[in-house]
Amino acid sequence: MLKTLEYRDGKLYIIDQTKLPTEKEIIAIETVEECFDAIKKLKVRGAPAIGIAAAYGVVLGIKDLEEDDFNSFYNELKKISKYLGSSRPTAVNLFWALDRMEKKALENKYKPVEEIKKILEEEAISIQREDEKICKKIGENGIEVLKDGYTILTHCNAGVLATSKYGTALAPIYLAKERGWNIKVFADETRPLLQGSRLTTFELMEAGIDVTLITDNMAAMVMSKGWIDVVIVGCDRVAANGDVANKIGTYGVALLAKAHNIPFYVAGPTTTIDLKTPTGKDIVIEERGREEIICGFGKQTAPSNVKVYNPAFDVTPNELIDGIITEKGIVRAPYDINLKTIFSGAGGEN
Numbered sequence: 161m162l163k164t165l166e167y168r169d170g171k172l173y174i175i176d177q178t179k180l181p182t183e184k185e186i187i188a189i190e191t192v193e194e195c196f197d198a199i200k201k202l203k204v205r206g207a208p209a210i211g212i213a214a215a216y217g218v219v220l221g222i223k224d225l226e227e228d229d230f231n232s233f234y235n236e237l238k239k240i241s242k243y244l245g246s247s248r249p250t251a252v253n254l255f256w257a258l259d260r261m262e263k264k265a266l267e268n269k270y271k272p273v274e275e276i277k278k279i280l281e282e283e284a285i286s287i288q289r290e291d292e293k294i295c296k297k298i299g300e301n302g303i304e305v306l307k308d309g310y311t312i313l314t315h316c317n318a319g320v321l322a323t324s325k326y327g328t329a330l331a332p333i334y335l336a337k338e339r340g341w342n343i344k345v346f347a348d349e350t351r352p353l354l355q356g357s358r359l360t361t362f363e364l365m366e367a368g369i370d371v372t373l374i375t376d377n378m379a380a381m382v383m384s385k386g387w388i389d390v391v392i393v394g395c396d397r398v399a400a401n402g403d404v405a406n407k408i409g410t411y412g413v414a415l416l417a418k419a420h421n422i423p424f425y426v427a428g429p430t431t432t433i434d435l436k437t438p439t440g441k442d443i444v445i446e447e448r449g450r451e452e453i454i455c456g457f458g459k460q461t462a463p464s465n466v467k468v469y470n471p472a473f474d475v476t477p478n479e480l481i482d483g484i485i486t487e488k489g490i491v492r493a494p495y496d497i498n499l500k501t502i503f504s505g506a507g508g509e510n
């Protein structure tokens with residue numbers, strides 16, 4: 161399986177996802193600025209992977225701080241965290257990971273600063289290791305919505321490349337493959353940055369999984385032919401009422417699934433559930449540059465001065481979602497009650 165992120169000898173190594181699928185280039189990130197740049201430019205992307213990268217970004221940022229009293233060190237740490245948090249606004253895992261790093265520092269405030277730096281490095285490593293276990297569990301819970309012989313449609317990339325291992329939406333598919341099931345996948349191309357065609361097809365093909373690429377506007381036709389048994393997508397933020405922000409186009413796929421009576425599932429770790437955000441309307445949606453639409457991948461496809469609107473995510477209302485597959489089980493409606501329940505210790509259905 162691919163290694164999306166690897167922390168070694170004080171450096172973070174990532175696959176530069178902007179180069180995929182033609183080049184598999186591993187780059188070393190050595191400074192907080194390089195980490196910010198990698199997140200902003202989508203060299204590392206996908207909600208869980210962004211959170212993990214940011215945690216390591218904190219480690220890289222504090223490495224050379226000379227402050228030796230806790231308060232001055234903590235002020236600098238907060239600045240680093242705020243800076244990393246300004247890289248992308250929608251995936252809540254980014255803020256969750258930064259918050260966890262800040263809290264860990266505070267918990268250890270009476271220890272020498274050099275020791276706190278070491279503790280924070282261990283914390284970032286734990287965040288990554290936990291994500292791996294969580295994704296595996298999402299796969300085990302999510303396989304419940306699959307059957308041998310199923311064809312799944314997915315949008316964007318919520319696979320290995322978006323996490324530390326296994327992925328979220330793709331985790332049940334990897335598990336089904338391990339069990340020897342005959343599973344097929346249709347991957348939406350995912351305009352404008354083509355995470356579906358560049359990343360999802362790439363990683364599924366590497367794993368020997370039968371995948372067919374379609375452009376986003378072909379999903380309705382493929383569904384109408386009866387070829388899709390279930391849709392599974394990832395998520396960047398789940399609001400307290402179960403509305404889900406995910407890659408632009410997800411909402412359309414959910415509407416199409418409803419129109420064709422196809423179950424629509426969202427998969428994500430509980431770290432993507434944000435009970436502090438009441439509804440999807442409260443989620444900040446990242447807007448990206450005009451060049452991604454008028455000149456994607458270097459080829460001009462629209463007049464250079466045309467007006468452009470380029471939201472990177474949309475919100476799927478909870479009523480279109482049959483279930484949210486988490487590491488604690490599958491959460492179903494009523495989401496406002498059942499999402500809170502999983503944080504109180506009781507799981508969803510398994």
Ligand SMILES: CSC[C@@H](O)[C@@H](O)C(=O)COP(=O)(O)O
Pocket residue numbers: 202205206207208251315316317318319322323327328329355393394395396406407408472
């Ligand atoms: C497990 S990743 C889930 C989501 O982060 C994924 O579906 C997505 O929308 C990624 O968007 P991206 O802009 O590529 O970071």
